[in-house]
Amino acid sequence: MSGSNTPLTSLSEFSKELSPAVRYTPSIVLLGMRGVGKSTLAVMASAALRYRYVDLERCVSQATGLAESAFIQKHSLSEYRAREYEIIRRALELNTHGCILVLSASCVDHRDTVLLLVEYGRAHPVIHIECEESRILNYIRYDGLFEKGCNLVQTKFQHYKQCLNFDYFNLQSMLDLDESNRSTRDTSGVNVLALKAAETDFIRFLSFIVAGTPFAHTGAHILAPELTSHSCAVQLPFPEVIEMEILVGQMTVGADAIEVVVDVVRLLEYGMPTRSVDEYVARVRRSSPVPVILTLGFELATPLSPTDIDRLKVVYFNLLNSGIRLAVDYLSVDLRLAYDSPFIRGEEGYFLLNEISSNSCNTKIIGSYAAHNASVGFWKSTVPIEVCGLAEDLGCDIVRISKEAEEFGENFAVVEFLTSATLRSSDSMLITAFNTGELGRLSKVFNPALTPVKPSIGSPHPFLAAQASAGQVLAGKKPLFCVAPSDISARDLQLALHAAFVTPKLHFYIMGLSIAGSLSPLMHNAAYAVLGLPHHHQCYQTSDVADLQMLIRSPGFGGCGISMPFKLQAIDYVDEVSEHVRRIGALNTIVAARGADVRAPARLLGENTDWLGIQKIVLENISPINAVTEAKTALVLGAGGMARASLYALISLGFRKIFLYNRTEENARDLAAHFNRQSPLRFGRAFPQLHHFEIVVLRDLALARDAPPVGFSWPTVIVHCIPGKDSDGALVNFELPEVWFDSPAGGVFMETGNDPLCSRVLIRARTFASRGWVAVNGLGFLHAQAIAQFRMQTGKLAPSLVMKELLTKHFLAGQ
Template sequence: MHHSEIASRTFDRDASLVLVGIRGCGKRSLGFVAATALKRRFITEDHYFKEVTGVTRHEYLQRYGSQEFQRRDIEVLTMMLDNHRSRCVIECGLGSLTRPVQDHLRRYATTNPVVHLVRDINYIQQLLGLDNQSIRLLREGDPVHRTCSNFEFYNVEDQTRVGIPSDGGSPDRRSADYSFKLQDVKEDFTRFVQFITGADVNHSSYDSPFVLLETPPELRSFTHAILVRSSDLMANTVHLEELESGGDAIELCVDRWDPDMAVTVSKQVSLLRRNARTPVILSVDPSSTGIKTVDSPACLNILEHGLRLAVEYLVVDLDQDQAQLAQIVRGRGKTKIIGQQILKPSSGITWGDKSCVALYHDAEKLGCQLVRLLRVATEREDNAAVAEFTNKIRSLPGEHPPLIAYNIGRLGRTSQVFNSILTGVTHPAITSTGNEYDPQIASRDAVRALFQSYMLDPLQFYILGASVAYSLSPAMHNAAIQHCGMSHTYSIPDSPSLAALERLGRDPHFGGASVVQPWRVQVYQKLASKSRHAEAIGAINTIMPLRGRADGTMFSLQEQASRRNQAGRVLGWYGENTDWVGIMTCITRHLSPRNAISARTTGLVIGAGGMARAAIYAMLRLGCRRVFIYNRTQSHAEDVARHFNSWASSQVDSAEVVRVLRSTQDDWPIDACPPSLIASCVPADPDRDEPPANFEMPMQWLGSPTGGVVLELAYKPLDTPLLRQMRRIRSEMGRPWVLSDGLENVTEQGIAQFELMTGRKAPRRLMTLEVLRNYEGESGRFDEKTIQARLDGAGSPIGWVNKE
């Protein structure tokens, strides 16, 4: 590919998204996912053809013959594209294999995102039941889609649910798996289309500098990028599922290249996204097989391919041809470019040289969003020199790109520990040796070194409330703290009281606290600041210290977030609520495409306490605009409804989003669809104002023909009457209700809380394991088999579903 061919990826935010690819690649299912995520109209080639001609494509072919059919098909397809240039998701079927349509798509791709969907060809053959000749023709036709598209997405199969075809879910309507099509890829593709269209910008769910998802790693302190080589992935020397923690980004270094490697790299990026759930950095090792130099066509092809895959960061070598670099920067779309220079001993350049500062400015002039300068250390003194260089760049007046600068090789490890953003690290999940300049320290070693050198301080975290003796939080948080290499502790205070909270919460080593009943209200009134989510919910479950300068002025929230693991005088508390995040995560995970939230979606919340408020807020944030609340004490339900309707009138342009149901004997309101989102927020140990713990759903409220999600937030007991009832109904009526028990939400809100309080990525699997190991139910503890079964499903739609 000649560099002048690098596509532009800057579009109007509303530009329609087009999906192309061979049969069986998942265009229909993923188109539906994209339309739901972007809140757009979904147009399919088959449906549009019938709309225009009055007959199906097959009928038209039978009636008029293949030549006339092809002419009309091309005409209709180009009309479909031209008449729907904005606010649509368009699926292009077989017509995209004809030359006139490909030419039209190439022109279309100058103004719109056109995504080439790729899938394992053997899987497609099995899915469609094709013979070898048919699959060979499909395989030969597919590469042409790369030439008429500007993005690529590899549709990775779900690895956990063996035997369930990803496109169909389970064929049994009574099964919990029935309604799940491409469930795991739903999350991946949602993030992908939101990124390439810019829909995730300024539309965040969290809006807080404390939330890791909201703040890119270059704006946080001591962030790490796990380096994985494409050759290691090909050799199966990486345990992918373990990469979920130990890095704030993952760097895929492409060190093999030939014409067939493009699909391999596409698949590797998708696998890393699926398992690590962090931004991807793509870099090239120019000394490797098939690449040779930074100016080779192969190197440029890899960089262009990285832009097609919409990686979050792309590393370019500043020695590369300047015209090529300018092309890449122009075609970057939403990808951030990291301008890199590796200073070898033979270059003779030291950190003190003016040429180092000049390199930084060259990268800035080129339009790089970040600059990475690495030098092979030849003596330990080089570590002090790089710190001096970093300070020099930081002290430049005005706004400049963030700098990544450290020494590589064994002698450079000190500077790797102290470099503040996106230091390259290794990971215990990678079993190959790499080369001598690859990272040699893991994230947990770097974090441990920061505590040992007093850059970070050991802090005390607590859980505060009346019934915390049996809390699962200490086990979950302490395991995660240790796993990440931190020196903090998380404990239950000896004599919990509000006076104790005042004392503990003013200690310079106070790190934060989980707050449960009955102190949430009292603590809420003592906060110096709170997130807009806590404000909207009217309840908190997390407090964090606010620190400041010696003169008593408080740091900004952005600064507080970057100083999270440092002790200091506490000037006030910041309040946050992670219950709604846990609930939102559970709903999103379990919601099938057919129950995607739309203008017709209805939610139902049982209870009127803090958790019920969090559930209502989660549903509203997900786009549900009609939530019903039922509580035995009606006046409490009315208070909650009044609170959210007042909030909604200023936030979501809707006067009445929450309505009160007065009696379980009443029919479901005729002006609303039956609920497909149900959250039972009846506490395990209810007080007199709450519905009884043995609450069951009135049958006349369960009319949703497509089932939905039922969240049971109580977990003592774990198998509640509601869950038993819903399993019975699912079995008898064949409705695909997906059930989530209380332990799932405990884990999810705890994961969100850990990341808020420490600023480190949570080891999800480990925290889930600790909850399962330490939970003591009516029948004692889970056995290892049950733990493993639930753990294997953690993060997948069926892992937490209760089965008979």
């Protein structure tokens, strides 16, 4: 049995056979108050991950024959809790793998159930779902004083924390608050885009806690920032900058990670609850796909009373534990806590830091040490080496040491330290070190990874515009205890790397038969400029695939996009192809991988971003009601290289039945046979899934006029891959019968071509918007695959908005 949107509610169903796809993945428990969205998240995760959804509250009602309130009234509260405990115990025993179990809001009121969940959490994620207090109060129709209601909710939140190992903050999106925009709501009034954002974020969260990477459920080839040479992390100070959910993506352009820097002292001064940090981290994580670093710092500008110090210590370590429960990608701990200070005794600090590191799950620990008031000879002293030894003893994954430079020569001293320290340390811990201040900028060029940078200066956020950068928010004050504000941006760092001859200028190409009008150079060159990369992208039009060898051997070759008709032949010109290319049988991207030494001979890797682009468009536009199940089908039009990628994308999404139509039926049958003999295919690392499927070739689109073929439903996804023009440049006259838009819940129609931008089929698809159909032109696909290609070839997250605006302006200018 595979995942289902319909929850199991009967005890007799617990023993049903699980799908082999999820038989060995740990079950997940969700608990929380009413109104936080547990059931909605469970439905979405069940559909996306093929997990069995078990609603334990309904199971209890089904077993007792009464709702909770009715049973308590007829019998007693203690008897209900005892019955509930036995049912939960049995459910947890029988559902150890491949299930999402949703518990009732009141289950933690029974001590035995709490102990049961604590024990279950030793081997399984037990996740507390929380949200804004106002949403819960509205849901339960609370009519008392708002402040009192919030306090009651927060008290209940703390009650849940005694039996969980993870926290998920289920944000209310700004999209869901906008009542004026009805176009994004389905027939029940639910905002589809808001649900899609929640689904994407929650699946990313689950992937991280299960597999240690937020992208394990996708086919994206994304390296962790500490493995990316000269990566950087943009610093966002909290609580100075807090109202910027929509603008995080713009402020973090060019960054490989986001570092949320929390000033714990100021947090207490403002009287802000620690939950405000949880919510802020959740907003940042939902607003950007890059990893999040949570850094906790504190200023002791004036001596504190013993009571205030104790309070500060409790809040600081509570926030560290909260960071682990939130499953942040990185948690920065202050190594100074392991030394005696007015804040804490060194022995106690070492013990607490060691406990944090030992229970960090998949969160990586950064041991930070800011050498305040250190002498010029700091880097040549024994202190940095001792700090590295301390970090290694504590089990840190990364150590980060910084010092404000007083002399320019300290930049070379830190390079000497990095060289010697790296040779001494084990390979399991990355050592990063740099100077701060105006005289220390050069050292950041040589820092190996996760260099702190300030937000993009061009950010339109009024607060940042007034301050020029978030780094200047802290100017004039003592730096935070464990981190100093950066004075360079991600773009500044890239420009400096090239000026220092660290990053060479690379040349990228798009190669094909008729690509003179390709928009790839326009997008890629604009992206290079925004990020400060010195590279160049250009078209290479040819009729001979052998010319690819000349490009590969040319000086500074960085990579190449492959267009028709060379997507199959180009496989012979690379050193290695991905599993995706082997399955699809075609590539569209060549990556020149050089590793840490960018000037070493490149190893040529063959990849395919077409399928990632198609997958992205479908995921972004399909409504939750059309989540892929065994009954859902899709339709692919065409049998060329793009149709190959489309079929593979749809298989990866879980479609078991896919129609395929091509005007030359023989080509369609060959393509269907290529995939059908591979069934089933396994996808995913965090949630490995065996996808069984069948590609069914249609001889005539007009044959199914009144009902879909036996055993099928009408498709909810249609991918149009037939070229809009023939070899002579004449428009192709292709019609798709209206019957193929008969899905009762609508669906997604997308085109992979953009010449013409609006084909006759696309125009027809748009007329079915009232039936729930979303029609996406070829620009959406072009943009989506270009983003994936850019990241594979440069290792940097593409400035998506810039590339999208360029495409839109280009086509508007041509109309």
